[in-house]
Amino acid sequence: MAQTVVLSLGGSLVNPGKPDRKYVRRLVELLKATDYKFGIVVGGGKLARTLAEAVRKKGAGEFEADEAAIWATKKNAKFVISALGRSQTHASPCESFAQARQYAKKYRFVVMGGTIPGITTDSDAALLAECLHAKRLVNLSNVDGIYSSNPYLEPNAKKFKRISYQKLINLAGRYDLRKAGTHFIFDFLACKLIARSKIETHFVHGKNFSDVRNAIEGKPHGGTVVK
Ligand code: UTP
Secondary structure, three states, X not given: OXXXXXXXXXXXXXXXXXXXXXXXXXXXXXXXXXXXXXXXXXXXXXXXXXXXXXXXXXXXXXHHHHHHHHHHHHHHHHHHHHHHOOOOEOOOOOOOHHHHHHHHHHOOEXXXXXXXXXXXXXXXXXXXXXXXXXXXXXXXXXXXXXXXXXXXXXXXXXXXXXXOHHHXXXXXXXXXXXXXXXXXXXXXXXHHHHHHXXXXXXXXXXXXXHHHHHHHHOOOOOOEEEO
C-alpha cells in the first residue's frame, strides 16, 4: 500500500494576492507523478490576514478573527481541490480530522484548511500527519529551510541541513518572543506535535520543485530535515 506524505502548503504560495493557478497546477503534476498518497493542509496567506484584520476593525475578538482566517484557508484549500480534479479527491475541504481519516480510505489526496481557532495550519498539518500515520511531513513555504536566526533580518543566519526536534522547539520558542510580524517558519505547537510523534519533517522552498520532490521521497535536498 502507498505511504502517505502530509504537506503543509503555505497560503502565500497558493494565493500570494490572487490564486496562483500556474504554481498549483505544477505542484499537482509533481505530486501525481510520485508513488505516494497525500494529506495536504493549505494555509491562508495574505487573504487570511486581510480578512482577520477586517473583522478586528469591526470590533470582533480574536476568536472571530481566527474564524475569518480559517475561512480563507478553506477557500485556498478549495482551489487546490479543483486543481487536483474530481476523480482524485473529495469535493470540499475536510471539516475534521475524523473526516480526513475516512476520506483517506477512499482518495489518494485528502485536502483541508484550518480547523479550530487558536492554532495555525502548521499544527493542523502535524495533527493530520499523526492522524494518517504519515511517513513524513513536508513544509512548503517561501523560506528554503530552518535558519539559526531570521534570514530576512540577519544576513549571517546559518541554514541547518539537519536538526533535532528539541533544537527546533528551542528555535521556535525563541522566535515566539520576538516582535510582532517576525514569526517562525513553523509554529511552536506544531514543533511540539512532530516531536511527540517523531514525525520526520522536511522544510523546503515550495517553488524549488526538485527539492520538493526529493523531500517528499525522503531524499537529500537543499532544505532542512528535522528528525
Ligand atoms: P496559516 O496557517 O496560513 O497562518 O493560517 P500563517 O502562520 O499566517 O501562515 P502563512 O502566512 O500561510 O505561512 C492563517 C490563520 O488562520 C487561523 C489563524 O488565525 C492563522 O494565523 N487559523 C488557521 C486558525 O485559527 N486555526 C487553524 O486551524 C488554522
